[in-house]
Structure formats: C-alpha cells, structure tokens
Amino acid sequence: MSEEATKQDNGEETAASQSQHFIKEIINGDLEEGRYELVHTRFPPEPNGYLHIGHAKSICLNFGLAEDYKGQCNLRFDDTNPSKEEQEYVDSIIEDVHWLGFDWEDRLFYASDYFDTLYEYAVRLIEKGLAYVCDLSAEETREHRGTLTEPGKNSPFRERSIEENLDLFTRMKAGEFPDGTRTLKAKVDMTHPNLNMRDPVMYRILHAEHHRTGDKWCIYPMYDFTHGQSDSIEGITHSICTLEFEDHRPLYNWYIEKLGIYAPRQIEFARLNLSFTVTSKRRLLELVTEGRVSGWDDPRMPTISGIRRRGYTPESIRAFSARIGVAKRDSMVDMALLEHYVREDLNRRAPRYLAVLNPLKVVITNYPEGQSEMLEAVNNPEDPDAGTREIPFSKTLYIERDDFMEDPPRKFFRLAPGREVRLRYAYFIKCDEVVKDENGEIVELRCSYDPETRGGHAPDGRKVKATIHWVSADHAVDAEVRLYDRLFSVENPLAEEGDWHSYLNPKSLEIRENCKLEPALAGHDKGFFCQFERLGYFCIDPDSSEGKAVFNRTATLRDPWKNIQKRQK
RNA sequence: UGCCCCGUGGUCUAAUGGCAAGACGGCUGACUCUGGAUCAGUUUAUCGAGGUUCGAAUCCUUGCGGGGCAGCCA
Numbered sequence: 001m002s003e004e005a006t007k008q009d010n011g012e013e014t015a016a017s018q019s020q021h022f023i024k025e026i027i028n029g030d031l032e033e034g035r036y037e038l039v040h041t042r043f044p045p046e047p048n049g050y051l052h053i054g055h056a057k058s059i060c061l062n063f064g065l066a067e068d069y070k071g072q073c074n075l076r077f078d079d080t081n082p083s084k085e086e087q088e089y090v091d092s093i094i095e096d097v098h099w100l101g102f103d104w105e106d107r108l109f110y111a112s113d114y115f116d117t118l119y120e121y122a123v124r125l126i127e128k129g130l131a132y133v134c135d136l137s138a139e140e141t142r143e144h145r146g147t148l149t150e151p152g153k154n155s156p157f158r159e160r161s162i163e164e165n166l167d168l169f170t171r172m173k174a175g176e177f178p179d180g181t182r183t184l185k186a187k188v189d190m191t192h193p194n195l196n197m198r199d200p201v202m203y204r205i206l207h208a209e210h211h212r213t214g215d216k217w218c219i220y221p222m223y224d225f226t227h228g229q230s231d232s233i234e235g236i237t238h239s240i241c242t243l244e245f246e247d248h249r250p251l252y253n254w255y256i257e258k259l260g261i262y263a264p265r266q267i268e269f270a271r272l273n274l275s276f277t278v279t280s281k282r283r284l285l286e287l288v289t290e291g292r293v294s295g296w297d298d299p300r301m302p303t304i305s306g307i308r309r310r311g312y313t314p315e316s317i318r319a320f321s322a323r324i325g326v327a328k329r330d331s332m333v334d335m336a337l338l339e340h341y342v343r344e345d346l347n348r349r350a351p352r353y354l355a356v357l358n359p360l361k362v363v364i365t366n367y368p369e370g371q372s373e374m375l376e377a378v379n380n381p382e383d384p385d386a387g388t389r390e391i392p393f394s395k396t397l398y399i400e401r402d403d404f405m406e407d408p409p410r411k412f413f414r415l416a417p418g419r420e421v422r423l424r425y426a427y428f429i430k431c432d433e434v435v436k437d438e439n440g441e442i443v444e445l446r447c448s449y450d451p452e453t454r455g456g457h458a459p460d461g462r463k464v465k466a467t468i469h470w471v472s473a474d475h476a477v478d479a480e481v482r483l484y485d486r487l488f489s490v491e492n493p494l495a496e497e498g499d500w501h502s503y504l505n506p507k508s509l510e511i512r513e514n515c516k517l518e519p520a521l522a523g524h525d526k527g528f529f530c531q532f533e534r535l536g537y538f539c540i541d542p543d544s545s546e547g548k549a550v551f552n553r554t555a556t557l558r559d560p561w562k563n564i565q566k567r568q569k
Numbered sequence: 570u571g572c573c574c575c576g577u578g579g580u581c582u583a584a585u586g587g588c589a590a591g592a593c594g595g596c597u598g599a600c601u602c603u604g605g606a607u608c609a610g611u612u613u614a615u616c617g618a619g620g621u622u623c624g625a626a627u628c629c630u631u632g633c634g635g636g637g638c639a640g641c642c643a
Contacts, residue, residue: 020583046643081642138641147639149571183641193572195639204641223643247573247638268574270636275580281643323592325582327575330636334580337593347606382606413604422602456602467602534603557605563595564604 021326023061023267027069027238030265036237039071043097044111044227044241046078047089047211049281050296050303051096053317053338054272060321061269062240063102074234075104079112080226082210090211092296096304101314107234111226112212114233118221119173121229121259122184122202126165130258131202132158133168134185141183144190145198151191152198158187172205175218179205186225188254196251200224228252231264239264242271243328272324273332276486277302278493278500292504293487299541299552300487300508310484311529311539311554316345332492342555346529346537351379351386354424354469355532356516357481359398361444361473364429367395372472375455377425391518393426396473398516400534403468404445406434411564413465415445422467424533428453469533476516479549482541483510515551522549529554 030036041062045055066073075097079085097104125131134157136144146152160168169184171177184203192198202225207218231239239252246268256263272279279302287293287301296303299310307317320341324333354377372394380386399415408416415421420430427449435444452459456467485508490496493503521530529539536556544550 025585044643048643078643084642141641142639145639147571151571152639180641185641195572198639201641206641220641222641227643243574244637245643249573270575323581327582329575331581334593337581340593343605352603352605378602381603411604424602426602464602466604469603531603531605534605536605557603559604561604 022328023065023238023240023269023326024068026265026267027065030237031069035265038237039065039069040073040235040237041065041071041240042074042076042231042234042236044076044078044230045093046081046084047086047093048081048084049089049285050092050305052279052281052284052304053274053277053302053307054279055096056100056304056317057272057321057324058240058242059097059100059102060318061326064322065238065240071237072107073102073104074107074109074236076109076230076234077111078223078227078230079110079210079212080220080223082206082208082220085211087211092305096308099304099308099314100317109230109234110212111221111230112210114226114230115213115217115221117233118226118229121255121261122169122221122225123166125186125202125255125258126169126184127162128258129162130187131184132160132165132187133172134158134183134199135181136183138180141201145195146190148195154190155185155199158199169203172203172219173217175207177205179207181205184219186251186255188251194247194250196224196247197254200251224248224251225255228256228264228266229259229261231266232256232261235262236264239266241266241268243268243330244271268328269326270328270330273330273492274302274335274338275332275491276335276488276505278488283500290501292501299482299484302487309541309552311346311537311552312342313345313349316341319345335486339555342537343558346531346554348382349380350529350531350537352377352381352531352533353521354391354471354518355479355481355521355535355538356398356400356469356471356476357483357512357532357535358401359471359514359516360401360404360442362397362399362429362470363444363446364395364397364449365432365446366448369395371395372474375425389520391425391520392472392475394472394474397423397470398473398476399423399445399468399470403466404431404442406442409568411561411568414468415466420464422453422456422464423449423470424467425456426454426470427451427456428458428464469535471516471518473516475519477519477522477549479515479517479521479551481512481515481538481551481553483512483553484508485510517549524549531557 043059043062063073134155136155144152183201185199186202188197190198201222203219203221206220249266252266297305297309320338372392374390375393376388377391403414405412405416415431417431420428422428429447429449431445431447433446437443486505487508488503489505490503493500524540526540526542531537537554538551541550541552
C-alpha cells in the first residue's frame, strides 16, 4: 500500500470516530515523514486510586487512536512508588478499562517489569559520567535547586568518580543505606531555566514493600527516569500525557538520547475538568476517607466505578469523550453535556415503566369496589420491537404528589381541583375532592373516571392538557429509590472562596423509601435499567436484595416545567 | 516574575492565509397519551494594539489575561 493510500484510509477512519484534533495532525505528519510506521499508544495509570471520568477521556483517546490507525494500545501500570500503590487499585483499573469497552489483548505491562532494565540504564549513565550518587538530604537538595528566578548550585557530590558512584549505587541497591540518605541524580545543568533539568533525582531509597516486586528492591526509579524508557521498551510511538508534563518533555528526551535507545514522541493535551464535580484522585480519595460519600463507587462520584453504578453506559461515555475533543487549552466541560449523552443513549434503549416515587393516594369513587383490569402499555416508543405489556388498574391508585396542586399557578397543566387529566394508558380522571388530615396535609384525592376513555382515548375528541403516571395500590411493588443530584452545588468548587468541601451539595442524595412500582418492575437483577416515565432513567443498585429492590436514578428527563418554575420565582 | 503552554458564543470543539461551522445549554414554535423523544427556528464568539498580505481567528511583534513548574509524587 502506498503512503498516499494509507493516509487516505486513516483520514476516513478519523471522520467516523473522532474529530481531526492536533494529535492526529502530529501523527499524520510522523507517518508521512516515515518517522514511525504504525501507531502504538499506551494508557499508563498509577495504581494509587480509582479511575475517573478524566481518565476515561485519556483511555478513549489512546485506545481510540490505536483503533483509528489500526495500531495498538497497551495498558501499563506506572507503579514506581510502592508507598501509594495497591493491588486493589490495579484490579479496579483493569475492570474499568474493560468496562469502557477497550482491549489491550496480551499487552498488560507494569513499569515494575522494567526495574532490572532501568537499573542497567542507570548504571550506563553513571559509566558515561552522566549520573552521580548524591548525599544531600531532601531539604539540602531543595536549597541547591535554586528558585524559579534564581539558578541552582552544584551539589558537592557532583564530581565523584565513576568508580565511587558505581560502588555507592550498588550499595544503595543492596540496602546499606537508610531511606532518604542518598539519591542517584542525573548530571544535567543546575542553572537550567527549566527546573526539571537541574540534576533531577533518578532513584531514591525506599525500604517499602512493592505490591508486585515485594522486597526485592529498596531503591525505586522516579517517574521521569521510568516513563520514557518504559515507552521506549514497549515501542510506543506516541506517548500522550496531560499538560503538566510539558516541562518534563526535555528531560524525557534527554534520558532517551543519552541512553541511545529508541525514541517515542511525547505529546501533551489538556486534562478534563467537569463542572459540578472534582476530578483529581487526591480530592476524590479525601471524599472517600472522610466519609463524605459511601465509597469510590458512590453513584455521585465521577469515578468510572461510580458512574457505572449510577447507570451510565460505556457507550455514552465514549460518545461524550469523542465530542469534547482534544486540545491544549484549559477548559471546563459542562456536566450537562455528559448528561445529554446518557439520555441520548438510554432514550434509545431503556424500556419504560410506571413508578411513583412520592405517592399520593387517589380513590376513583365511581370505579367498582374489588374490581381490576389489565391495560396495555407500550414498552419503548423509540423501539417498535420492544413490544407491549399489561398494567393492572383498580379503584385505589397512587399518583405523584408533584402532579397535583390545590392552587395551581399559571402553566401548571396537571391535576387540580375540578380539573381533568389522563392517566397514562388508562382513563381520564377528574379531581372532585381533596381530603386533608388535621394538619392540613393532603392525604387523599377523590376522583371520578370516565369509563368511555379506556386506554386513554376520548370518543368525543375532548382534550386534556396533561397525562400523568400512576400505579395501582393493590398491585404495587414497594421499592427504595435513590435520587442523585450533582455532587457540588457550584460549577467549580475549587475556584470558589474558602474550603471546596463547603460547596458539597447537601441534596446530592435523597432516599425515597416508600416508592410504588408497577408489578413488571419486580424481580430484576443488577444490570437492569429502564425509564420511569416522566421521571428519568433508573437502574438496579447492587444493594438490592431478594426482598427489597433498590433503584438509582441515573439521570432525570429533560424538564421544561422545572425551568418555568425557576422563572416564576 | 525565570522557563513553558494556552486565549473563538454561556460551555466544549472546528475552520490549517479565502463566506467564522457544529454540538451542548437557553429561548420560540410545531407535533405528541411521557411538559420525554422528534422536527423547525432563534440567541450569543475570534482578548487588545500594531505589522505582513489583495485578504488574518490563523503568520510576526507587543501588551493584557489564564494555566503549569521550585516532591527523594505521578
């Protein structure tokens, strides 16, 4: 295949999946120039926490690029700091990437796989006079580094002989020295304007148990001395990372060049920021450890496991990732966009049911006592193949409290005294009487139905302004429903004054214990999702048990009435 | 203030020297047995100043604004 043809093919793939972002332009250029022959990327998380929606963007980018260019993408754990990393995190990351729908085949790697090679590389730099063992303490090292505006000064240990360095480094590895007493540093330039180039630490002493290598090592390579070489070893062509590593690129290239090994290209893009939440492992970890949420997979969390439990689909996450694009400018994507993509996906696929989350009892006064009948309902108006089902109707029903107002404002179309509405798939009913308790609380509505309107059609052609959902009291299934809202009540809690914790949305979780569901909603397992008509999309939570269903609200439906109410206030 | 990066509607992204486009959100209307969905319409943008050019969001200079970097974290 000619170069021209290859390029054309890639162009077509591109149009189908992602937009033509700057990384693809760089890749196309590299391919044209013959710098690389095929595209090989990698997703390199540190197993020190759960993955979040920001990682999803990176995963979709890296694996998506591999798909687009018919290349490959590795999964690699950047596990060079045993004090923060755990097997639990490794397991969750593997599950999350799979769930998103990506496959690394047999290319699951760990930076710790390369510890021996990395050690050899370090020795090679010492032998070239490009690395030295430094006895400065952490604090002294900081003092020698200089500041943003002043140059640093050389370490007194900088000119040690190669033999001494080799000896000391060997003894570091052998465990002769306590933590923090020595480091191996690269000999670059203490006056370099880029602080990363001022004799960066390559190895530190850390007598810690590593989740994979156990106690084999007591010295561990730093990120900068690991990442590029790992990319090189795996034959990565394009090493894509976030913006904060931009200043590390010169060092990335320096190690590769001095080592004389294969050179990948590092490209940086802007990490995802999402409104009404935080996307930083550190802060998410805080929310978990401080008990602000129930765990990493709390459905309010922007973690992949939280989003999954919330009921988001991998398809919607991928569509979202493709749409937000890839660029270098800092941005804050609107949470509404993510919500849009779940709704779009679920609208197409979710079967509809009737469920009442805040029940108000309705008695149909002219319906015969003890009688019931089955009414036909459409399962999914978006999908003709989804068929129909039957719903029981009887004299006593529940409707949503929000669907009745004793003194309705303008533009409220639902039930009110003397007003007629349609019960979805059932009959027209009219509210004749409002029953209250001693506190003035409405406890029951007494309504009459029109038998001629069975199925929801009026033979005389008269119209009603609203159709509301309902459940037959005698046939209802009880359930707990958890209503989730945004985790924070402001767009960007980190940009607000004071502690970001104080902007946590106190109403981010509302538990409804006494929900009434139509019978067809009984007996579903984890993984089941549906739409409760007029309310939103819901899924079964893993907390469900044989006797008690627990549903999570994934997303509400679009709700113009809510906007009208806001404006009326 | 040393080095690096970035400034396009309310938000995100496109336009690669040649009509500033799309998506989300908002608004209006049509349709509707979900105030859903769908459809149609609409609203709002190139940070400023110079320069190069027939022509600049795009190239150059400069100012302003935002972000990142002084871990033996990644």
